[in-house]
Amino acid sequence: MKIISKLFVSASLALVAMASPALAQDFKVIVNSANSTTELPSDVAAKLFLKQTTKFPNGTPAQPVDLAKGSAVRAAFTKSVLGRAVAAVESYWQQQIFSGKDVPPAAKPSDDEVIAFVKANPGAIGYVSAGAGTGGVKVIDVK
Amino acid sequence: MHNTLKRAAALALTLTPMVVQAQDDKLSIHGAASLAYAKSDMLPINGATKDGTSDYRIIALQFGYKISDKDRVVTQLLHRKIGSSPLNAITPAIDPVWAFYEHRFDNGFVTKVGRNPLPRGIFNEVRYIGTLLPLFRVGNAVYGETLEYVDGVVVRKPFDLGSGWKLDVSGFAGGYDIKAQIPTSSGISVINSRNENTIGSQVWLNTPIEGVRAGVFYNNYQGTPSASLPAAQRQKRTTTLMYSAEAAFTKAFARAELTTFKQEQAPNFVDFMSYYVQAGVNPTEKITLVAEYNDGRNIVRFSGTQIPDLSLPLNEDLALGVAYKPSTQVSFKLEGHKSEGYSFDRPVPSVIPPTGLPLVAKLAPASKTYYLLASVAFSF
Numbered sequence: 001m002k003i004i005s006k007l008f009v010s011a012s013l014a015l016v017a018m019a020s021p022a023l024a025q026d027f028k029v030i031v032n033s034a035n036s037t038t039e040l041p042s043d044v045a046a047k048l049f050l051k052q053t054t055k056f057p058n059g060t061p062a063q064p065v066d067l068a069k070g071s072a073v074r075a076a077f078t079k080s081v082l083g084r085a086v087a088a089v090e091s092y093w094q095q096q097i098f099s100g101k102d103v104p105p106a107a108k109p110s111d112d113e114v115i116a117f118v119k120a121n122p123g124a125i126g127y128v129s130a131g132a133g134t135g136g137v138k139v140i141d142v143k
Numbered sequence: 144m145h146n147t148l149k150r151a152a153a154l155a156l157t158l159t160p161m162v163v164q165a166q167d168d169k170l171s172i173h174g175a176a177s178l179a180y181a182k183s184d185m186l187p188i189n190g191a192t193k194d195g196t197s198d199y200r201i202i203a204l205q206f207g208y209k210i211s212d213k214d215r216v217v218t219q220l221l222h223r224k225i226g227s228s229p230l231n232a233i234t235p236a237i238d239p240v241w242a243f244y245e246h247r248f249d250n251g252f253v254t255k256v257g258r259n260p261l262p263r264g265i266f267n268e269v270r271y272i273g274t275l276l277p278l279f280r281v282g283n284a285v286y287g288e289t290l291e292y293v294d295g296v297v298v299r300k301p302f303d304l305g306s307g308w309k310l311d312v313s314g315f316a317g318g319y320d321i322k323a324q325i326p327t328s329s330g331i332s333v334i335n336s337r338n339e340n341t342i343g344s345q346v347w348l349n350t351p352i353e354g355v356r357a358g359v360f361y362n363n364y365q366g367t368p369s370a371s372l373p374a375a376q377r378q379k380r381t382t383t384l385m386y387s388a389e390a391a392f393t394k395a396f397a398r399a400e401l402t403t404f405k406q407e408q409a410p411n412f413v414d415f416m417s418y419y420v421q422a423g424v425n426p427t428e429k430i431t432l433v434a435e436y437n438d439g440r441n442i443v444r445f446s447g448t449q450i451p452d453l454s455l456p457l458n459e460d461l462a463l464g465v466a467y468k469p470s471t472q473v474s475f476k477l478e479g480h481k482s483e484g485y486s487f488d489r490p491v492p493s494v495i496p497p498t499g500l501p502l503v504a505k506l507a508p509a510s511k512t513y514y515l516l517a518s519v520a521f522s523f
Contacts, residue, residue: 054247061212087428088393090471094275094522099268100217100241100260103171103207 026076027127030115030137034122035060039141046082048125050092051102056123064105065117065126073111073129081127081142171207176200177273179518181226186512187488188458189283190226199226199516203271205241213247221271223288229324229488230288233335240292252300259297261290262313262345263360264387264400273520274474277396277433278464282419284437284457285385285400289322293341307351314344326486326493338364354392360385360402378408397422412444417457431466433478450502453494456509458484474520483511 029045031037036058040048047053048062055061067074069090078086093104108114111132118124118137128134179199181191190199205219219241223234243257260268266281270291273279280286295317302310318339325332343362350356366378381404389398401418417439425431439457464478485493485507492507 054249054251063212085428087471091275094272094471095269097171097173097205098175098203098272098275098522100219100243100245100255101268103173106168 026080026130027073028130028132028134028139029077029081029125029127029142030118030134030139031056031125032118032122033136033138035125035138037140038138039143042081042083042142045125045142049082049105050089051096051105056125061123062125063121063123065114065124066105066107067111067114067127068107068109073127077127169209171205171209173205173207173523174203175272175274175520175522176202177271177279177518177520179279179516181514181516183512183514186491186510187227188482188512188514189280190228190231190488191514191516192227192488196226198224199518200224201271201273203240214245216242216244218242223271225288227488228288229331229333230322233322233333234288243297250300252298254299255297256295258292258294259315259317261293261319262297262299262315263290263362264345264358264385264402265389265398267291272522273476273518274468274472274522276520277421277423277431277466277476278435278462278478279476279516279518282400282421282435282437283460284417284419284439285402287323290319293317293319295341309349311347311349312344313346314342316342324486324488326490328490328493330490331488337367339367340365352390354396355390356388358387360387366406366408378406381406393425395422395424414442414444416440429468431464431468433462433464433466435462435464436460437462450504453504455493455506456484458482458486459509472522476518476520477515479513479515481511481513483509485509487512 035056037056037060044053044057048056049064049066051064053062075086078084078089082089096102097104106117108117111128114126114128115132115134115137118126177200180195180197181189181199182195183191183193185193187193190196200222202222203219205217207215207217209215218239221238221240222236223238225231225234239258241258241260243255243259245253245255247253262268264285266276266286267290269275270281270286293315295315297313297315299311299313302312304310318337318341321334321336321338323334325334341362341364343360345358345360347356347358362383363380365380369377383402383404385400385402387398387400390396391398399418399420401416403416406413406415417437419435419437421433421435423431423433437458437460441455441457443453443455460480460482462478462480464476466474466476468474485491487510491510495505495507497503
């Protein structure tokens with residue numbers, strides 16, 4: 001019984017240890033290379049993606065882009081940066097859409113398409129999986 | 144020629160995904176539907192009948208087009224069929240409830256021109272969206288099936304007050320339709336009138352606790368027709384107020400709204416007040432349990448006569464509901480209501496007229512019915 005408990009505790013600790021850093025490394029936040037932003041507080045990034053703020057702190061008009069619904073990277077980004085469950089963010093956007101206030105950011109099906117969008121739009125901000133190649137765009141720190 | 148066609152075809156094939164992509168970024172299409180079965184046990188009410196009716200639905204389809212980063216146009220079409228409700232007689236099969244042009248200024252100021260969602264209370268802007276509502280319809284005593292949009296201008300500006308406090312201020316001017324059903328001794332009368340030269344505002348105070356807010360709606364309007372009537376018969380401008388409070392968290396929510404207006408139209412004076420209180424819990428992410436109570440009263444003063452004021456209670460409606468949401472885009476709901484009062488889809492005894500002096504009219508005993516709504520809602 002003791003051995004089972006020890007195994008359980010060890011496994012749990014290992015899972016916790018694995019889960020936390022993995023969450024932080026599941027995605028990279030990217031902006032257009034012409035954007036002077038190098039880092040963003042996570043609450044500012046959240047406001048940009050929820051369209052509660054329309055500009056970067058440096059004054060550049062923001063154009064957020066999401067990965068498609070169902071993406072594991074989107075789920076990790078949503079939980080880590082927006083601080084909400086994916087379902088809560090979906091309800092938020094339903095409220096915004098159907099009250100005529102705003103529509104959600106464009107959603108792209110792949111890392112490559114997010115990167116292409118960010119390259120093409122000076123105010124774009126997006127996120128891609130940690131392993132994606134990010135040539136031509138700038139990776140920024142979100143804390 | 145053949146080569147030119149081939150090149151054109153190749154170019155078209157190359158461009159098509161770009162055009163589709165461009166449309167994807169500019170054009171947005173969203174929709175919502177709530178489809179119900181409604182049945183009452185005795186009296187017909189809110190379109191529900193003793194036989195039961197599945198002819199009960201609300202469908203909204205919204206198209207938006209982004210002209211630029213700051214400009215867009217939005218149209219929303221609404222189809223609404225409420226069982227056997229007398230209001231069906233004045234409800235078009237397809238109603239263009241929104242058609243507005245929006246411009247956003249750099250300072251956060253937003254202006255909308257055209258047929259706009261009327262910023263009024265907690266639910267006015269999403270009252271057709273079943274996936275966002277715990278019950279089929281929003282608090283009936285406060286919202287009814289009217290005051291949905293405003294033809295004119297709406298402006299909005301959020302203000303950050305610091306320390307987590309935020310103010311969200313909307314103002315509007317224009318005109319809107321009023322639709323209502325009024326029970327009379329001979330039947331149910333439906334009203335489809337128009338208020339014009341209206342001005343108003345909705346102010347929300349958002350607290351540092353996310354999900355907790357309080358709001359006030361103010362509206363001053365002119366009933367029509369007015370200009371063509373003799374001065375003595377003209378309705379005075381009327382002011383409507385509405386107070387809202389909401390606390391909505393992940394696991395539980397509570398909200399209440401109260402509306403009042405006083406209308407003077409010689410020789411009578413109407414003093415109206417109604418409210419609803421709603422509370423619920425989400426024991427799991429997919430299940431919502433909700434209770435709602437609606438009530439109010441209408442005081443009619445007969446000026447220049449010996450007839451005392453007549454206080455007419457509105458229907459007391461108590462609702463209990465459960466909703467199951469397998470996803471944020473689908474919701475199954477079952478709700479039961481007990482409604483007691485004098486306003487149903489067919490006349491019921493209301494006032495016992497005085498038979499002698501003093502001229503005091505008495506209220507007849509209230510009528511009562513139970514009704515249920517089983518519905519599915521989805522949105523995209």
